[in-house]
Amino acid sequence: MKHIIYLSILLAVFALAPYKVAAQCKQFAKNTCKVGLAPYQHDGNYHAAILLEGEEAELYKTFYSNTDYRIGVCGANNLGNIEFILVDGTGKVLYNNKLHSYDWKWDFRLDASQQLKIVIKIPVSGNQPENPMEGCVAIMFGFKDK
């Protein structure tokens, strides 16, 4: 009977482990990324995931005219410089933070509303390929209430 109890505890601990990792990612997004959006107001959306080095992610969003936006792309320190690129519907690159010393945030506004794509690239560190680095990456948006 005791063994069953101990085994249950053990299984519960392992079952809850992914939630703990997810909670850490949420805390990272909240404490590191969201705070850095000020004085822009965070929109309340949550886009975060654990990514491996060499991985890419994409985000699609409509940005509205005459609205001041701040995009923030934050990654765990072990992931190095994360590249993010804004691309329009024709594939034209509008911004690449690689050309701006990998600045984690970018402020912009649009004359006309557009659906844009944000491409996130996690650099490869040169570690052994069988043991890649990984960490939390969050993409957050802030805007101003006029």
Next chain:
Amino acid sequence: MNIKLLTSKRTLLILLAFMGLVYAGCSSDKSKSSESKVSDDLITGMDKELADKISTAKKIFYSLPSPLETAILIKNAGATYDADLLNPVANTSKYNTNLEMALNLGIFSTNLSYASLFEQTQATLDYINAAKKMADGLSILDAIDEPTIKRLEENINNKDIIVDIISETLLNSNSFLEDRGLQATAAVILVGGWVEGLHIATSLVPANADIKTDKLVERIIDQKMTLDIVMSLLEDNADDIDVQAVMKDVQELKSIYDKIKITHSEIEAVEDPNTNITVLKSESSVKITPEIFKELSLKVKEIRTRYIS
């Protein structure tokens, strides 16, 4: 002897449990690399093409305007506050299924954001409580807890703090659902909030408005672009029965939006060195008739009436 054996087994189990806690508490490195190793084992002997596809799979996010962003867009387009447009909080007792509660969590969140931006203190309190009831019904734990409501009450006359609290409750709710793989529920909530934004905006457009120059109409037309993202988000969760129900409504909206034509000129990025703000310069032209706008407004009204009934 038996006692010793039992003790050693107990110790071993406690040790393993402790290791589990350490595993969970470590940086996410280990948890994912363990998963990766399992995946490698599974891939062994698998078709190489399939393995390549898996290795190049990307994480894709579809971002809809949050209830807060929707409310700010409406306000910045010159909207006024009209309490009669909102879903009465007394309706909370009517919603019992997951679909009803998810849609109305989105709807009440948009009502809450709209009321707070216009500094409607009592309505703000009423709608955060209505949203809490829906979140509790969906078992979204701690998204809107008692301390949050207390903090909101204490700062009810400080709009900036109120908006920040709303942003945080939305973040808590979204991350809770994402972390538990409940993206389908999150999608339905977002659609509820988005439809409510369309309902408020279309209702506030004056009958005699010039649809070519009216700012609210411009924002409503802009939703044609967001609609593509709504569809992608729903298609990603198309095996969920609640998503299927909502998708039918969104497709009906799409069939009307397809009649509106938007064209864009090439975008040019121009950075202002003084402010460090980049302006994405472009022009767009829209083709819409008053009949199409009326048809759209009626369809929004029909869908929204069904959602709150």
